[in-house]
Amino acid sequence: MIEVHNVQKSFDGNQVLRGINCTFETGKCNLLLGGSGTGKSVLLQCIVGLMKPDIGSITFDGTVFTNNKVDIKQEIRRKIGMLFQGSALFDSMTVAENVEFPLKMLMTEMSREERLDRVEFCLKRVGLENAGTKMPSEISGGMKKRVGIARAIAPNCTYLFCDEPNSGLDPLTSIKIDELIHEITHEYGITTVVVTHDMNSVIEIGDHIIFLYKGQKLWDGNKDEILNAKVPELKEFIFSSSLVRAAKKVDDETHGGLAAATTDEAINI
């Protein structure tokens, strides 16, 4: 479980995060939802330690991360896997070398054979067992995301962070990526945080959703509750998509939970 206590961050007087309190639960896909410029990426960077919050602290399973000693921070960092918005693969290395890289750097006790086994396993897990020898420039955006996920989970991470995993992907590919993240989360019981503004992801994988608006948390709950949320800003946000409006209609007509109104049905309307 990751706890965020009163995190504030501003850039040259422009306050981006205005005191955020939230928790990301273990074994669940926690979504950070919000419009462009609401500070989702900034909050994510504060959590993983790429940025320092001005005020507030972040706790990983009871261990304080912010302002702690370097080796304690380092210990937590080793448990963090991250998928970047642009995948951020090292372009001088092959796909397999990219996945092997964190093992080589962090898990010095592993032998070369163990590492290669693990690489093979992770690539297989994301469905890329044949792409190991390719260079990042030779694979598609969706495949890059998969490699990014494989690299993030390679060292057996406890916390997985994904910044807009389906930006720039077609709807089908992005659903597949979402499913992959969801499966991995439940398979290994890790704490996953996904930054998104995609309602499809919300309906697909939103075990726990946190809605950010202008640097504040306005709402949190799960995917079954979100369509009936009373917060006006959130309603405006979700129902800006006609697909979601259609899904909601189906939901109301059938009186089923949102689980009944999958995106597939929404598309069929």
Place this chain on the structure above:
Amino acid sequence: MVKSFGEFLLFIQSMLFRKERFSVLWNRTVDECIIIGVNSIFIVAIVSAFIGAVTCVQIAYNLTNPLIPKSTIGYMVREMTILELAPTITSIVLAGKVGSSIAGGLGTMRITEQVSALEVMGINSASYLVLPRIVAAMLMFPLLVILAMSLSIIGGYLAGSLTGALSAQEYVEGIRTDFIPYNIVFALIKSVVFAFLVSAIAAFKGFFTSGGALEVGAASTDAVNNSIIAILVADFALAAILL
């Protein structure tokens, strides 16, 4: 100016503070030596051979006084290339080639979040990415300068004989007159200092790029401009101190 110099010092310090394992850094350094050293041999060879040749021909053109022996031409080619042209011109050429590639490479890694990816893994990205490049440059520049010295003297020899400005014997005689070994040491010291300046300035510019592809280009240009100026200032300072 003062502020960015302070940031530069902090950057160098951060690189040395929390280092990665030696074996990792060593492997990276060897890779960089190939990129910086081996891949620069061709351009350094061409430039230095022609500089030696042109120096020889132009000194011959200027030395018309029959009282001065022709071997003086060989002597002057040696002094000019070893002391000044080989280390300085080679470093300026390498500032263009190596400096821009370091700044461009690191800048691209920064804007595509590859640097952040390293940081998230708990790797000191400055030490992992930058230290091997600086060490490799400091190992390779002197070797390239030795190559440049030899080739410019050979270039002068060929030019002198081919144009008939002086005979091969006279040239060799000039080359061997009043040789001061310290000059070579001095030139190598210069090349190590220039190597540090070029690689560290380029790394600094590239590492702190923000924005997009346009900024990466600007960082490369800045890196080359600043390192050439730094080379010339350091050249003067070292000459004043060490000679």
